[in-house]
Amino acid sequence: MSTYSRLRNLVHQAARKLFALLPKGKRHTIYRSFVDCDPEPNQRLVLKIAETREELEACFKLLHDAYVSSGFMTPDPSGMRVTIYHALPTTTTLCAKYNDQVVGTLSLIRESAIGFPLQRIFDLTNVRKKEGNIAEVSALAVHPRFRRTGGTILFPLMKFMYEYCTTFFDTRHLVIAVNPRHIEMYESLLFFRRLTSTVVENYDFVNGAPAVGATLDLKHAPDILREAYANKPLRRNLYHYFLETTLPNIQIPHRRFFTTNDPVLTPDLIDYFFNQRTTVFAELSDRKKTLLHLIYDLPEYRKVLPPLPDKQADSKIRRHQRFSVKCPAQLLSQGDEKAIPIEISEVSRYGFRARTSRKIPGEVWLTAVIQLGAQEVSRLTVQVVQGTDQDDKHYSGFRIGEPDLVWRKFVTALYQGHTHSDLDQATRFLS
Incomplete structure (x- = not known):
């Protein structure tokens, strides 16, 4: 220099x-x-x-x-x-x-x-x-x-x-x-x-x-x-x-329908960027590979997505420690004006079990707004994976997409045995 x-x-x-x-x-x-x-x-x-x-x-x-x-x-x-x-x-x-x-x-x-x-x-x-x-x-x-x-x-x-x-x-x-x-x-x-x-x-x-x-x-x-x-x-x-300014330099996307996003990735483009040129797909966790298959649930995409974990690996994913809780929550779906009240009775890192007022359809992503404590509210993208009827009551198991910070702190506090007012201290390393 x-x-x-x-x-x-x-x-x-x-x-x-x-x-x-x-x-x-x-x-x-x-x-x-x-x-x-x-x-x-x-x-x-x-x-x-x-x-x-x-x-x-x-x-x-x-x-x-x-x-x-x-x-x-x-x-x-x-x-x-x-x-x-x-x-x-x-x-x-x-x-x-x-x-x-x-x-x-x-x-x-x-x-x-x-x-x-x-x-x-x-x-x-x-x-x-x-x-x-x-x-x-x-x-x-x-x-x-x-x-x-x-x-x-x-x-x-x-x-x-x-x-x-x-x-x-x-x-x-x-x-x-x-x-x-x-x-x-x-x-x-x-x-x-x-x-x-x-x-x-x-x-x-x-x-x-x-x-x-x-x-x-x-x-x-x-x-x-x-x-x-x-x-x-x-x-x-x-x-x-x-x-107030109009820039003719901006090319507005042309849409056939009233959609709110512009996906451009064809199977060929996905294969090129995430398999051929990089190792993004190969380095994903088994859980994220599963989520990716749920997002791209079409035959032409499955061919280029990372292979799903086998049953043995999947069973290991599901064997997370569960904790007994009693958390009120609501389920929201796009286009459904009325929220569905639920009560969560068990939680793990990537899922929960809840009593629901009615049967919840599977294979659709819903938004769950969960009251975890007096001041802690988590908002998660979830999907029903199983449902059972017991004593005239309906119970559903839910998988969580990507947990937010509030949920991660909550579950980490449960794992560490901290469930009282020192939750923030017990999970300070997360933030």
């Missing part, structure tokens, strides 16, 4: 330290002064859903290089960052292309049986109280050539994300898990609010880097943005940019 480069780095480090000493409100004001959103981007810029093998591969490669350079992952032989969440039909990958080259990408991961990454380390109870679907904003990367160009790619990509979520993706709440170095950008520009004041010091999804969780309620975002940017010139006004 040259003397000039070393000197420049020292100056930048000193400036960051001085900036960090400013009051939070002042720092956020300075961040907003840097906004520069062009209402008429270059026509060579196109924003669309990544749907072809070439587009998806370019997104995954861009993401890989960005994560490796930031220390968020070790280099993968494929040169791509591909996760199990990219395989889900409820995940949409957006891309920005300039001169037909992918220069920006982000993925929107909506809830499914496998959930989304940050629910393992952050409690979403307060977000769920407001109702509405949740999607995690993940896998954001911008090509190095455009990182210092005043948001030439980032702001159009963010606008596309906002329009897609509010118009097509049936999403009210966005959640993010970002490195502490970047959280103030989201807080100051878009008014994300932190899920907790503490930092998770070791987030395994990004190679053990620290993470901060935050959320944005899209229902109230227009009013917040309008007030914050009311007196700003148009190029620095994100309210005007997100809600």
Whole structure:
């Protein structure tokens, strides 16, 4: 490194330290002064859903290089960052292309049986109280050539994300898990609010880097943005940019039916990315392999999914220790206006047994809202696996998709024998 480069780095480090000493409100004001959103981007810029093998591969490669350079992952032989969440039909990958080259990408991961990454380390109870679907904003990367160009790619990509979520993706709440170095950008520009004041010091999804969780309620975002940017010139006004500007660069997805997601992965694409180019499927746990088969319950997909565990392995999965409880809960299904009350009598890590007021159909995913304690509420994606009648009462066994943080803490406390007020202390290692 040259003397000039070393000197420049020292100056930048000193400036960051001085900036960090400013009051939070002042720092956020300075961040907003840097906004520069062009209402008429270059026509060579196109924003669309990544749907072809070439587009998806370019997104995954861009993401890989960005994560490796930031220390968020070790280099993968494929040169791509591909996760199990990219395989889900409820995940949409957006891309920005300039001169037909992918220069920006982000993925929107909506809830499914496998959930989304940050629910393992952050409690979403307060977000769920407001109702509405949740999607995690993940896998954001911008090509190095455009990182210092005043948001030439980032702001159009963010606008596309906002329009897609509010118009097509049936999403009210966005959640993010970002490195502490970047959280103030989201807080100051878009008014994300932190899920907790503490930092998770070791987030395994990004190679053990620290993470901060935050959320944005899209229902109230227009009013917040309008007030914050009311007196700003148009190029620095994100309210005007997100809600009043039309970008012809955005290619709106064409849908035949009134669906709320845009699955693009054909069996061939799944086989290419998750079997041939990477080892994502091969490294899945038996439980997640089973969940994947339940999500893609079609013959043409089964051929490319990882083999299901044999009966012996499956029996081992089911032999989790069970605990006797008495927890009130409700089952909700899409399109069913009335919740079904149930009472849970036994729980394990990935399932529970409950008394139900009526027979619950199998082979459909339901939402279970479970009162685990006076202040602890878990919301899980579940499916009936067996039902029995006993003394004019109906009992059902349920499998859980991906447990949320509240459920994980609850069951861990049971395993450790801590079921009283020190639950948080007994499970502090989880967060």
